[in-house]
Every structure is written in C-alpha cells, then in structure tokens.
Amino acid sequence: MGKALIIGAGGVASVVVHKCCQNPEVFEEICIASRTVSKCDALKEKLKEGKTKISTASLDADNTEEVIALINQFKPDIVINVALPYQDLTIMDACLATKVDYLDTANYEPLDTAKFEYKWQWAYKEKFEKAGITAVLGCGFDPGVTGVFSAFAMKHYFDEIKQIDILDANAGDHGYPFATNFNPEINIREITANGSYFEKGQFIETEPLEIKRVYNFPEIGNKDIYLLHHEEMESLALNIKGIEKIRFWMTFSEKYITHLRVLENVGMTSIEPIDFEGQKIVPLQFLKAVLPDPASLGPRTKGKTNIGCIYQGTKNGEDKTYYVYNVCDHEECYKEVGSQAISYTTGVPAMIGAMMVLQKKWKKPGVFNVEEFDPDPFMEALNKWGLPWKEEFAPTLVD
Template sequence: MSTVLVIGAGGVSSVCVHKMAMNKDIFTDIHLASRTKSKCDAIAASVKDRTGVDVATYEIDAEEVPAMVNLIRKVQPSLVVNLALPYQDLPIMDACLEAGVSYLDTANYEPKDEAKFEYHWQWAYHDRFKEAGLMALLGSGFDPGVTSVFTMWLKKHKLKTIRQLDILDCNGGDHGQAFATNFNPEINIREVTAPARHWENGDFVETPAMAKKVEFDFEGVGPKNMYMMYHEELESLAKFNPEMERARFWMTFGDEYIKHLTVLQNVGMTRIDPIKYKGKEIIPLQFLAAVLPKPETLGETTKGNTNIGVIATGEALDGSGEKTFYINNICSHEAAYEETGNQAVSYTTGVPAMIGSAMMVTGKWAGDGVFNMEEMDPDPFMDMLNAHGLPWQVKELDGPVDF
C-alpha cells in the first residue's frame, strides 16, 4: 500500500494523477494539493469520472514550509511528488526532511530573480537526506528524465562509452493560437531567452540564446527548425558521463513563436526584474504568463505529435568500433487528450513523473540521499514507458550526426 501527495495542479499534475489512478495497485491512496484548491478539485473530478478513483484535495502554499509539514503529517504519504514550480523545490525538500518523507520532482530548482537552471542547490541536500534515511529523486519528467534514462539505457545495452550526445525535443503540435506555450509560460520563456550552453571538452560553452538553428526531419512530424539551448539534464549527464566530449540540447520552435517572442523581448515583457506600475511592483513575465492561454486548456485543440529522443555516439559494447544510436518516443496530442484530457507536452512529463514515483514506492529504485535519473537502473523505467503510453524505439544510424 502506498500513499502519495502530489503538489501542483497544472497539466503535468493532471496527467500524473490520472495515470496514478490508472495504476491503483501501486498508488492506493492519492492526495493532491496546490495554491488553488479549485484546480485540484477539477482534476479530482476528471479522475473520478475516468477511473472511478477518489483523489483527496487540499489548498497549500508550497513555499510555506510549516504549512507543508502540517499537510504531510496529516496525509502521511510515503512520497511527496513535487509538480509545482521550480522555485518551490527547496521549500518542499525542507518540508520533506522535517516531516520525514521521500521526495520527487520533474525540474531542478531555479531562483525567482535569475533564469539559472542548475542542480547544485539540490545536490547540496544529499547528506541531509542520506542522514535522514530518505530518498530524493530529481528530474523525473521527459527532459530532464526520460532523456537521461534513454542515455543510460544506451550505455547499458549498446555503448561502452558515449563520446557525443544530442537531445532532440520536437513538438509538432498545432493548437491554433497565435502565441501560447505548451508548458508553464513563465518557465518556458525563461528557458528559451536564457543564453545557450552546451558541454564541450570538459566545460560548458556559452552562446547567445537561439543563435544556432538547424533543420531536422522528425519522424511523425516532418522537417522542423530546432535551436540549440541549455537544459538542465546536460549538467547531470556531464557529471555522470565524464568521458563525454560534447553534449547538446535542441528544441523546435515555429517561426510564429520566434516572431512573437522577439517582439515581447524587445518591448520588455520577458523581463524577470520587478517594475513599478500604478504604485505596485509587478514582474513583466509573470504578468505576461497571466494573460497567455493556460497550457492545460490547449489539450482539446492541439493536433499532431511530439518526438523527443537522444542521439548518442560512442564505443560499441560488442567491440565493433564506434556506433551511433537514436532512441526516441513519438506521442500523439490527440491520444494524450483522449486518455487524460491533456495535450502531449503535459503527457510526456506527467507519465514519467508517475513512473518515477512507481519506481520509488515499489522499491525498484532505492537509496538514501539525493539522486538523478542517471544513477538508477534504466530497465524497469523503460519497461514502464512501453506499458503506460510512451513506447520508445531505437535504431542504429550510419554515423555521428553532423549539425
């Protein structure tokens, strides 16, 4: 029997809670809390309608540690699943330590006043979790998350070492909006507008945001422009694969998205520093996020596929020289919406959050301290991807990618 407490009530949380309810043999008691209880209630109603499973709901400010501790002690979960904003990672980890419960999230901590995606804040919690006999699993989404598991599966089954790694994230969906983000607008725009960084020869190399663009033909989507940018799994992948010469992250964006984002940047709407407006302090990006369509409302209108995967080149396990493999998942927006009421960007993060949670509560992944996905056995996670809506495929390419 496992009781879980999920924090956050966006699209990713909706998918995760739906999938937990579909696996009630693993998740026997599900609790959901967020700052806005009505959002939790809406998810719970959908889960009840689709699965017949009851989800208990609560109102909570995840940044208020004493309130979080009280809620955890009331619910008594074996795991807290943090699907709130990255700013809230550390307070929730503090609450888990005080209440004596293990922790999982999908995105690393980010300070509110700077677009800085790094793990060092959370890695610093390792000894405290270890001494408490608790486990914290970081980044159990798709990227980060599945992309790290893909990489380590290749290293376990195909490649002795990895020399080059490219992570390719393509959203080929069309939601009919002039400008909307498929996950939290504030986090999305902070990621995209931050300087790009990639790993090369033992260090990170920084380049201007969106400066490097190449076209790639994605199966199930077609040719798309993808841009090199920084993503947090590059940091953990470099740490746990020290032999890597180069690692890069690529994400696709349409011309309309780039055009709108450029204008918003030029007029100052993507700023994250506070400004005065009619005697009150506001942060322009937070105001912009408030007026853009909510990602969880895009499911019904989004059509098409996502295609996310990794291309890795290295020394073959069988001693046959250097080889290149491409492992990826293609996910349908329409199928994701039919199953959970959410589009595929939320689905591809929410399902891995459920699977990571299952790994922990069943004991297939265990340990005392703070861990990244790369440190865990990829096989049981990969098996669950195939069984729960995110089937993957792997193929050998003719040689290293040249872009």
C-alpha cells in the same frame, strides 16, 4: 502499495493524477494539494469512480511549515512535486523534516534569476542520506526520460558514449498566433536565456537561439532546431562515462520566434519588476496572465511530439551510433487524460518514477538524477504506460 502526496494542480499534475489512478495497485491513495483547491476538487471529481482513494488539500507550497503539517496529516510514502520549480527547496525541506521520499520534474530555480542548474538541490545529498530517504530529481521527459535513455544506452549498447544530442520537437498546432505549451514564465525564461553546450569538460555559452540547424524527425519531418541550455546536460556530464560533448536542441517555428523577439524587444519577457500605477509588476508574470493558459490548449492541439537522444560512442573498440525516441500524439493524449502531449510526456514519467521508488526499484538514500538508477524497469514501464519508445542504429546525425 502506497500513498502519494501530489503537489500542484496544473497540466502536468492533472496527467500525474490520471496516471496514478490508472495504476491503483501501486497508488492506493493520493492527496492532491494546491493553493487553488478548486482545481484539486475538479480533478478528484473527474476521477472519483476509480479504485484509488483521492483526497484534496489547500496548500501554499512556499511555506515549509504548511507542507510539513500536510505530510504529517496525510502520511504519504512519497511526495510528487509538480508545483513550480521555485518551490523545490521548501518541499525538500519538508520531506527531510518528515523523512518522506521526494520526486520532482524540474530543477530548483530562484525567483529572481533565470538559472537552470542543480547545485542547490545537490547540496541536500548528505542530508537525504542521513535521513535514509530518496530524492529523485528531474523525472519528467527532458530532464527525466532523456537521462533514463542515456543510462539505458550506456548499459546495453556502449562501452563509452562520446557525444549526446538531445532533440525535443513539438509539431503540434493549437491555432493561436502565440502561446506556450507549458508554464509561460518557465518556458520564456528558458528560451530567452543564453544557450550553452558541454564540450571537453566545460560549458560553452552561446547567445540566445544563436545556433540553428534543420533536422528530419521520424514521423514529423524537417524542423528548425535551436541549441538551448538545459539542466540535464549538467548531470549527464557527470554521470555518463567517457562523455566529451552534449547538446540540447528544441524546435521553434519562425512564427513563434518572431513573436518572442518582439515581446523581448519591448521588455515583456523581463523578470525585473517595474513600477506601474503605484505597484510593482514583473512584465513576464503579466505576460503570463494575458497568454492562453497551457492547460486550455489540450482540446485545440493537433499533431505530434518527438523527443529523443542520439548517442555516438564506441562498443568493443568500434564506433557506434544509437537513436532512441518517443513520438506522442496530442489528440490521443487529450482523449486519454484531457491534456496535450507536452503535459503528458512530463506527467507519465513522474508517475513512473514515483512507482519505481514505491516498488523499491529506485530506492536508496540520497539525492539522485534519474540516470543514476537502473533504467530497465523504467524503460519497460514507458512502453506500458503510454510513452512507447523506438530505436534506430544508423540515425541521421546533427552536424
């Protein structure tokens, strides 16, 4: 059916590649491109026996001209961007120049400021419309599946949704005293930034990790959850009818929080360059270099994740609650694709989103967040491709 250029060769990219190769009717040919071409070659070697034709390329995704040249050479039907969020705009520019559809899993953020917002990418709406191509933003799990869940809830169960609580729990244990489950730079920037929640038309800011609750998650039990800012709140606030309040919660253990506070107190989480022995280094980038590579956590991680959304609203004038979630097992994911559940829960939706575009189920000119498309074929695909969901109609609410 189509050709996909996959930019990136980290943990999430590895899952996307595995999943595309499991789905050769849709992904007849893929090209894996990254600055470290040896990682691309290693992935190709692992998967070369399948029906999907695989090629690799060396690519500096910061360089739009290089991306354009590769697109012109490979001629993909879609570009799946699972590189770094700093590179979203250069890749979008290349897709515009070549009139090729685009999909990513994380919003653009500038290198020098920890920002989690869509304004830079939304600014491309008109250009993509004029070019007649589709850009799908944030098609991982959160953002991503959480937006699909929201569109599904709205379509099938509610006339109006008043409140959304997004809950992201990782009960996995990798045995290290401190490590991050995805890119340490992005992960630590996200957690050390101010929290915020949406209420009555505005975002209310909180101190980092200021608001804490305990929630009893299906299949993994009681966990400490902390209120964070997360970019999908920004698009859901615009796209979900009747919304009054949105909060995003993530679990962290006490051990994790203690390590993080110490690192923050000694300046290791700063993104301000410092002079060290005649050269400038960014402390957070140095910390990333000394922490375990998230891709190495797969074989060590045991336990489960639970990510989902609780909705409160009305249907036919009556109050209604609805909880939809996925539980994913780290060890099962590793057995299947050689990655832990954090990469798996991001990579599978990226493949499904690209499939939706190639199958023309999510194909319209412009720049879109996932909740702006029909959720039904995506929800069906989640069950088929490894992220089955469950639902409850009388969940415990977060107070």
